[in-house]
Amino acid sequence: MTEMPDVILNECFARDGLQHEPTVLPAADKAAMLERIADCGFRRIEITSFSHPKYVPQFADAVELLDAVPPRPGVLFKATCPNPAAVQRALATRNARPPEEISFLVSASEGHTQRNLRRSRAEQWRNVEEMAALAGNAFTTVGTISVAFDCPFDGPTPPARVVEDAQRYLALGVKRIAVGDTIGSATPPRVRELMRLLQAELPPDVVVIAHFHDSRGTGLANCVAALEAGITYFDTALGGTGGHPAEIAYGEGFTGNVCTEDLATLFEAMGLRTGLDITRLRDAGRAAETLLGRRLHARTTRLGEHA
Amino acid sequence: MTEMPDVILNECFARDGLQHEPTVLPAADKAAMLERIADCGFRRIEITSFSHPKYVPQFADAVELLDAVPPRPGVLFKATCPNPAAVQRALATRNARPPEEISFLVSASEGHTQRNLRRSRAEQWRNVEEMAALAGNAFTTVGTISVAFDCPFDGPTPPARVVEDAQRYLALGVKRIAVGDTIGSATPPRVRELMRLLQAELPPDVVVIAHFHDSRGTGLANCVAALEAGITYFDTALGGTGGHPAEIAYGEGFTGNVCTEDLATLFEAMGLRTGLDITRLRDAGRAAETLLGRRLHARTTRLGEHA
Numbered sequence: 317m318t319e320m321p322d323v324i325l326n327e328c329f330a331r332d333g334l335q336h337e338p339t340v341l342p343a344a345d346k347a348a349m350l351e352r353i354a355d356c357g358f359r360r361i362e363i364t365s366f367s368h369p370k371y372v373p374q375f376a377d378a379v380e381l382l383d384a385v386p387p388r389p390g391v392l393f394k395a396t397c398p399n400p401a402a403v404q405r406a407l408a409t410r411n412a413r414p415p416e417e418i419s420f421l422v423s424a425s426e427g428h429t430q431r432n433l434r435r436s437r438a439e440q441w442r443n444v445e446e447m448a449a450l451a452g453n454a455f456t457t458v459g460t461i462s463v464a465f466d467c468p469f470d471g472p473t474p475p476a477r478v479v480e481d482a483q484r485y486l487a488l489g490v491k492r493i494a495v496g497d498t499i500g501s502a503t504p505p506r507v508r509e510l511m512r513l514l515q516a517e518l519p520p521d522v523v524v525i526a527h528f529h530d531s532r533g534t535g536l537a538n539c540v541a542a543l544e545a546g547i548t549y550f551d552t553a554l555g556g557t558g559g560h561p562a563e564i565a566y567g568e569g570f571t572g573n574v575c576t577e578d579l580a581t582l583f584e585a586m587g588l589r590t591g592l593d594i595t596r597l598r599d600a601g602r603a604a605e606t607l608l609g610r611r612l613h614a615r616t617t618r619l620g621e622h623a
Numbered sequence: 624m625t626e627m628p629d630v631i632l633n634e635c636f637a638r639d640g641l642q643h644e645p646t647v648l649p650a651a652d653k654a655a656m657l658e659r660i661a662d663c664g665f666r667r668i669e670i671t672s673f674s675h676p677k678y679v680p681q682f683a684d685a686v687e688l689l690d691a692v693p694p695r696p697g698v699l700f701k702a703t704c705p706n707p708a709a710v711q712r713a714l715a716t717r718n719a720r721p722p723e724e725i726s727f728l729v730s731a732s733e734g735h736t737q738r739n740l741r742r743s744r745a746e747q748w749r750n751v752e753e754m755a756a757l758a759g760n761a762f763t764t765v766g767t768i769s770v771a772f773d774c775p776f777d778g779p780t781p782p783a784r785v786v787e788d789a790q791r792y793l794a795l796g797v798k799r800i801a802v803g804d805t806i807g808s809a810t811p812p813r814v815r816e817l818m819r820l821l822q823a824e825l826p827p828d829v830v831v832i833a834h835f836h837d838s839r840g841t842g843l844a845n846c847v848a849a850l851e852a853g854i855t856y857f858d859t860a861l862g863g864t865g866g867h868p869a870e871i872a873y874g875e876g877f878t879g880n881v882c883t884e885d886l887a888t889l890f891e892a893m894g895l896r897t898g899l900d901i902t903r904l905r906d907a908g909r910a911a912e913t914l915l916g917r918r919l920h921a922r923t924t925r926l927g928e929h930a
Contacts, residue, residue: 615837619838
C-alpha cells in the first residue's frame with residue numbers, strides 16, 4: 317500500500333459480478349470473499365448495491381454486508397445507488413459503516429434508458445441530480461454512463477453524447493466517470509477514440525474509468541486500447557463474472573465483465589504495477605469458482621490444465 | 624471467394640486444435656468438420672499432420688483424411704511436417720490428394736528444442752534443410768518459429784534470434800514465416816515490436832503469420848497488436864481449441880489457440896473483411912463443441928447465455 321500503482325483495478329465481483337447471479341449468496345460468504353479480495357491489494361472494491369431488495373434480492377443484505385466488512389485505509393468500498401432512496405440508505409449507514417464511494421447510472425441512449433430503467437433520459441437525469449444533491453460531499457461519487465459505445469436498441473452511441481453526459485455529471489460535482497461498454501461491442505480503435513476524446517474534453521482532474529464487458533472476448537484488447545489512450549482505472553471482476561442475461565432485454569446478452577486475474581496478469585507482464593498480489597488474486601478467483609459452484613472465465617487460473 | 628479479404632485466418636482446429644486431444648476422432652467426423660470449415664470461407668485450413676502415428680495417434684489417418692476432403696479452388700489445406708519422413712509421406716500422397724501447404728518447425732530456444740524435439744537446434748536446422756530440399760516446389764511452405772517471445776526453459780527470446788531464424792528459412796526458399804507465441808506470454812507492446820522488426824528486416828514478399836496462443840487470455844489483444852504492426856495472416860482455432868498439456872513440458876501448460884469465432888467477429892466489427900460467413904462460423908464452433916463433447920472457449924457463441 318505504500319507506492320501508487322500504475323493502474324487501479326476495481327474488483328466488481330460482489331456487485332456487478334453477482335447482480336444477475338440466480339443464487340443469493342449468504343452475507344457471511346460475501347463478507348469473507350470481500351476480505352479475501354481486499355487482501356489482494358485492491359484500492360477500489362465494489363461491495364454491494366442499494367437496489368430495492370424486491371428487484372435485486374442478491375443485495376438485500378447491503379447494510380449487513382457493510383457492517384461485516386471493516387473499512388481499510390486507502391481502500392474505497394463502492395456501493396451502487398440506482399435512485400434517491402438508495403442514496404438515503406447509503407447515508408443512513410454512515411454512523412455504522414458507510415461505503416466510501418457510491419455510483420450513479422445513466423444510459424447514453426433513450427432506448428436503453430427506457431428498457432433498463434423504465435423512464436426517459438430526462439427523468440433519469442433529474443433522478444441523478446437529486447441523488448448528487450443528497451450525497452453532497454459524504455462520498456466519493458462515480459457517474460456511470462451505460463451503452464457508451466453501442467445500444468442494443470438505438471444502435472451506435474455518438475461519442476459527443478458520452479462527452480455531454482460526462483459534463484452533466486461534472487456539473488453535479490461528480491469527478492469520476494465510468495464509461496460502460498455494456499454489451500461488449502466496442503473495438504480497440506473505438507475505445508482509443510472515445511477515451512482520447514473524453515480526456516481532451518474533460519478537465520485533467522477527472523478520473524475516467526473503463527468499465528468494459530467481455531461479451532465477445534474483447535475485454536483485454538479493449539482495456540489495452542484504453543490504457544494506450546491514457547486510462548489507468550479499470551472495472552473488472554474475478555473470473556469474468558457478471559453480465560446481463562438476454563431476458564432482461566440487453567440485446568444479445570453476454571458473458572460478463574473483464575476478468576480481473578487475466579487483466580492484472582497482462583498489465584504486470586507489460587511492466588505495470590497493479591499493486592495486486594497475483595498469487596492471492598488467482599486463489600481468490602478459485603474461491604469465487606467454489607462459491608458459485610462452476611468454472612469461471614479466467615484463463616490464467618487454468619494454466620497447466622487441458623481445458 | 625471473389626474479393627481478397629483484408630485479413631486471412633487459418634483455421635487450425637483439425638491439426639493444432641486436435642493435436643493433444645485425448646480422444647482420437649474418426650476420420651469421417653474430421654472430414655465432415657473440415658468441409659464445414661471450408662464452407663465458412665477460409666482460404667487456409669490446417670488439415671492434418673504427418674507426425675508418426677506412434678507419437679500422435681490423432682493423425683494416423685492423415686492420408687485417409689486428405690483423400691476424404693476434396694481440394695477447393697483458392698484454398699490451401701496445410702499439413703504439418705515434423706521431419707523428412709513426414710515430407711516424404713506428404714509427397715507420396717501427391718497423385719491422390721496432396722496438401723497444398725506444408726509447415727516446418729524450429730524452436731527459437733535451445734531448451735525448448737531439446738525438450739520438445741529431443742535434439743539440438745543445429746540438428747533440427749539440418750532436419751529442416753533436408754525437408755525443404757525434399758519438398759522442392761511441390762508445396763507452399765511455412766516455416767514456424769516456436770517460443771518466439773518466451774521459452775519456458777530459457778526465458779525471453781531475443782527478437783534478433785527470431786529474425787535470424789526467419790532468414791534461415793528464407794535461405795531455404797520458405798516464404799511464409801509463422802511466429803509462435805507458444806506459451807501465450809506475449810504482450811501487445813512486444814508483439815508490435817517483434818512484428819515491426821520482422822517486417823523491417825525481411826523482404827516485402829514474405830508473409831509473416833501470427834500464430835498466438837491464448838493461454839493467458841491475451842490472444843485477441845495480441846492479434847490486434849500484430850494487425851496494428853501490419854500483419855494480416857493469423858492462425859486461429861475454433862473454440863480456442865489446442866494448447867499443450869503441462870505434462871509434455873511446455874512450462875505452465877495452457878488453454879489453447881486464439882479463438883477463431885471471437886477474432887473474426889472482432890475484425891469484422893473493426894470494418895475488416897475476413898471473407899468468412901460469421902453465422903456459419905459460429906455454427907461450426909458449436910459443431911466442434913458437439914464433436915469434443917464439451918463447451919469450448921468462444922465467447923461470441925455464448926452471446927445471450929448466462930455463463
